[in-house]
Each structure stands twice: as structure tokens, then as C-alpha cells.
């Protein structure tokens with residue numbers, strides 16, 4: 158089975174990054190005890206108390222997450238809410254819409270059930286669910302949405318009371334048996350239930366904790382080793398992440414979901430991948446590599462950055478590109494595969510109906526433009542890489558941009574606007590200005606002839622179809638550029654293995 162057959166899977170990914178900023182505060186804002194509801198297998202009962210009345214929303218209005226990009230009607234999962242005041246007296250309330258409640262007086266204690274039956278596959282990497290004695294609990298959609306007056310993250314003491322043979326797996330701080338101190342409720346993720354296999358992978362001073370479920374064509378050890386190698390490769394490219402430990406959760410989609418589908422999200426330092434398997438082991442391993450390359454990269458961009466707003470054209474588009482570039486670097490794909498993927502991205506970009514700038518497309522990412530931010534964003538990353546390599550005689554590449562952005566906007570800083578910040582960094586390079594002007598801020602058609610000049614790559618276009626290939630006669634400078642891009646990696650590795 159040829160590698161090229163999977164070349165375009167990466168653009169089909171619906172991957173979601175949410176930028177949350179961490180500030181640790183020591184005393185908890187509220188507490189919650191999570192148990193399985195009596196006699197139920199997919200419903201949890203949550204009982205708790207507000208500890209600090211300064212949190213807004215604890216007053217009279219109680220709300221739960223009602224939707225998530227691509228997932229609607231989450232409020233309908235909340236059932237049997239009970240509120241009481243400090244004296245333990247019942248507080249009456251009205252339900253405005255499912256998941257939104259208005260109490261008649263200030264309440265302090267709460268009790269409710271959340272029905273976590275399996276959502277549609279598209280939602281399974283993004284919201285809580287329990288199925289067949291296994292589940293993922295994401296506190297952001299499970300607990301009432303409190304906000305601190307100063308917009309600080311909300312902290313909580315979370316206690317679980319689950320069947321004795323169930324595991325509770327999380328990167329949150331354990332403070333007792335089944336008890337955790339969560340510094341930021343929105344980011345916290347817990348795996349619960351049976352049949353999780355785990356491994357702690359050390360990479361330098363970081364720990365990567367990997368949990369896996371379901372049967373795959375690859376072995377657990379192959380997956381663990383792969384994750385460690387990819388993490389180490391990005392550390393080499395980009396430097397340290399601000400998290401001491403990160404988690405990877407690889408969960409098999411329910412069996413009725415067909416081959417070749419996956420959903421993923423990287424929330425804070427938690428990577429969650431829901432996936433079906435592939436028909437052959439080689440394909441299965443290649444796809445896992447692709448999933449891990451994309452998601453692990455997000456631990457750096459955007460999750461290590463104090464940048465906000467809709468700038469997915471950069472952190473998705475450039476992630477897809479750098480992940481592909483890393484595949485070349487790690488000898489996972491050949492240079493031809495690299496070029497075929499770019500051709501495919503150009504095809505997607507040329508077929509889009511609404512011609513808006515990438516900045517605009519990022520704002521409407523959840524409407525019609527989700528493939529645009531990936532496909533066109535990736536092409537722009539490629540053009541930037543070429544321009545940087547060309548102008549610096551191979552000394553600078555997009556990895557330098559990433560390092561610069563990570564250094565300028567670390568997560569410990571106060572958050573600033575992502576678009577403004579990234580564009581100001583790109584503006585620092587004269588060779589990138591025309592690319593940004595024409596293809597990011599405006600929606601011009603990419604002029605491949607011009608952009609590929611002196612790169613050693615030539616293009617042919619007919620209609621929506623672009624063909625890219627390495628020139629047969631190369632100047633020294635072009636050879637050098639292609640070498641930096643990874644042109645000869647595959648050949649070199651073949652040489653070595655002989």
C-alpha cells in the first residue's frame with residue numbers, strides 16, 4: 158500500500174484548539190462530587206457547593222454549556238436540578254432554555270444529573286460522554302459555568318465516587334483518593350472507567366502520559382514510542398513547552414464508526430484523539446503518526462501562547478504544514494508525497510465558493526470555511542517557508558517564526574490579539590510582506606510561477622489542478638534550498654538502511 162494513498166487525510170481532520178490561559182489560584186472556588194446516578198450507566202450525578210461567593214453566576218443565574226462548535230443542544234443533557242441556600246432551604250428557579258436557569262434567590266448548593274450518552278461522532282473528542290463502562294469527562298461542559306469577577310480561571314475541588322474497579326486518569330493534581338484539585342475547570346479532562354492501558358513516557362524533563370483504549374493494528378508500545386519520538390522532534394525544533402507533563406488520550410471510536418475517521422482536540426496540555434482503525438497495519442501506523450504530529454504540535458502552537466481571537470489560519474494552517482514538513486524530516490513520507498499534499502490543498506482552495514481573506518475565513522471557521530483555514534493556511538505556510546529559506550540562503554525557515562512567536566507571546570504573559578501579533582512578526586521579514594498582503598489580508602489567487610522562482614520546484618496549472626515537481630536541472634542555490642526542505646531525506650534513509 159503506497160504512502161501517497163493517505164496523503165490527503167490530514168486536511169480532512171476536524172481538529173479543534175481552544176486557547177485557555179492558565180493562572181493558578183490556591184483556594185478553590187467551588188466543589189463538586191461526581192458519582193454515577195443510581196441505576197444508570199451513562200448518567201452522572203453531580204453535587205456541590207459554592208465556596209467563594211465572589212464567583213459570578215453563582216448568584217441567581219445558573220448556566221451550563223449549551224453548544225460547542227459543531228455540537229448543539231448540550232443543555233438538554235442536564236436533568237433534575239436542585240438548588241438550595243446556605244441554610245439548606247430549597248431555592249425555586251425557572252428554566253429559560255435547556256441548560257439555563259434563573260433562581261429566585263442566591264443559591265449555594267446544587268445537585269443535578271447529566272446524561273452523558275454517546276454524542277454524534279463529531280462531538281466525541283470535544284464533550285463528555287460515557288459508554289460501555291468507559292468515559293471522558295470534560296469539566297467545561299459538565300459543571301455549571303461560573304466566572305470570576307476578574308475573569309480568572311475557576312478552580313475546584315473535584316471528588317469522584319465511582320465503582321471500585323474503575324480508573325480515574327487525569328493530569329490534574331491529585332489531592333486524595335478520588336480527589337483532585339483542579340486549577341482551571343475549563344481545561345480539566347478526566348478519563349474514567351475500565352480497560353484503559355497507560356504508559357508514562359519521559360522525554361528529557363517532560364513526562365508524556367499516554368492512555369489508550371480499544372484494539373488497534375499497532376501495538377501499544379509502537380504508539381507510545383511514536384508519541385515520544387514526535388514530542389522529542391518538536392522539542393528539538395521549538396524548544397520547551399510551559400507544561401511539565403502532557404497527556405495523550407487515544408480512544409477507539411465505537412465499532413459502528415467506519416474506517417478512516419478521526420476527531421481530535423488539544424485542550425491545554427491534553428491531547429484527545431478519537432479514531433477508527435485502518436484496514437492495514439502500515440496505514441494504521443502512518444495515520445497515527447499523522448494524528449500525533451498534528452495534535453502534539455498544538456501543545457506549542459497555539460496552546461503555549463498567550464494569544465486570543467480567531468487566528469486559526471495561522472495555528473491550523475501552519476500546524477498542518479509543519480506537521481507535513483516534520484513527516485519529511487522523520488522519513489515518514491517522500492518528497493513527492495509532500496508535493497502531492499500541497500497540490501491537493503491548492504485544489505481545495507481553488508474550489509471554495511466564497512473568496513474571503515484568510516483573516517475573514519478564520520472568523521467564520523465554523524460555518525463554511527473550515528477547510529479553507531487548513532488548506533489555504535497550509536499553502537501560505539509553504540510560501541513563507543520558501544521565501545525565508547530563499548532569502549536567508551537556507552539559514553531561516555518557518556520554524557524560526559514559530560520560535561520567535563513562542564518567545565514573544567509566552568502563555569505566562571497577558572493575552573493579546575493573535576492576528577495582530579502574528580502579522581506583526583511576519584511583517585518583520587521583508588520577504589513575507591507581499592505574501593501576507595496578497596494571500597492573507599487579501600484573497601488573491603496564488604501566483605505559483607512567481608512564488609516558486611529560484612526554489613527548484615516548478616508548477617503547471619490547468620483549471621483547478623496544480624502540478625508541482627522538482628526541476629530536472631537545478632542551480633546550486635536551488636539544490637541547497639530543496640535539501641533544507643527535506644528533498645533528500647528519504648533517499649538518505651534508504652542509503653543508510655542498506
Ligand SMILES: [Zn+2]
Nearest residue numbers: 172173473476
Ligand atoms: Zn489542529
